Amino acid sequence: MSPARARTSQAAIIGAARDLLEDGGLEAVSMAGVAERVGIKAPSLYKHFDDRSGLLAAVATEVALQLERALTDAVARSGADPATRLDARAVAYRSFALATPRASALLFASVAPGVAPAPEAQARAAHPVLEVCKAIVGSARALSAARVLTAFAYGFTSMESAGAFRFGGDVEEAYRFGIAVLAAGLERGAVDAPDAAATHARA
Amino acid sequence: MSPARARTSQAAIIGAARDLLEDGGLEAVSMAGVAERVGIKAPSLYKHFDDRSGLLAAVATEVALQLERALTDAVARSGADPATRLDARAVAYRSFALATPRASALLFASVAPGVAPAPEAQARAAHPVLEVCKAIVGSARALSAARVLTAFAYGFTSMESAGAFRFGGDVEEAYRFGIAVLAAGLERGAVDAPDAAATHARA
């Protein structure tokens, strides 16, 4: 009788894991370290999550939802023009990704087996990008366009965080250049024939 | 006297580590596992590399050199037109990245502290992309253009390997679409005024 009451919560555990991840990378997220931060011992964590992968997946989902909020806020503060909304979104994503690079990596890379945000959370984070793309290139190409934009923004900020840009120069300007180039290409593609892009790729 | 002769080589160790990485991910690259593959015991590895990070960094350098060869070959087989060379390079990079996704991640992401290709190897792999970009957008914008193209190709294939594209559709077509959009945007940017891109980004 009088069963032991919970001394912590899933949210607290996820928060602790996220902090450790961002401060020291994946290997800093040990079950013992997480447990200590929330005032319990490592074995007790298995009452809240299946295993370390499950905990990291929960962190990924949490990060996806935070990103969605950050992007929604940024777009809400921007104008109504599609190109402007796209630019605001891209800039806001970079801020988010550079502020929490290791957490952001959980969203798109497979940092460990089984570690990925819940499909629903990923869909929610992706939805607004699809909307902007639809407005620019039409619904037939919206999915491809969203994938291209996401791949660029993720790839660029991931490389930037990793220190992969080692030749000097203005990295932020390169990012803005990339967004401008993509926007120009997409707008031009939108008025072309449906198969213009494929034709161009093989030219 | 008669000091023990080497039973293995740095190249063999790097190859074993690379195989384990590609087959089972980073956590499958254990010092004991690598040692067993080359017929020695784990402690002996420390006569060849400082530590696990050093070994992984050597793998990253090796991968960078392999990528350079693959890209050089692909471009040599393509035509002389800059846009065609760019396309051939992008397609060849995707083939390489999808064939060895976990090794490729070592090139641009920071999968673990201190794990990155040697600067010289990275520079060699990056040089030809810079050349193509110079031909398309001029030397003033070549570095930014190369960063944008690399970020897109890396980000896209990384997401593709991670299974991040979950909404169906033709993923390969999206990649070709992205290359076409970037090529179109870069060519257009090349004839614009120097600051056209930045202006566009803020429009």
Place this chain on the structure above:
DNA sequence: ACCTGAACACCGTTCAAGT
């Protein structure tokens, strides 16, 4: 000069025992 076994402090995970 390279390899080895033994040892160290860690790690994720399981499980019986507590409340």
Place this chain on the structure above:
DNA sequence: ACCTGAACACCGTTCAAGT
């Protein structure tokens, strides 16, 4: 229903000892 200590098989790394 949740928490714990003890135990398991691992892990990277160090080091004295071998050849």
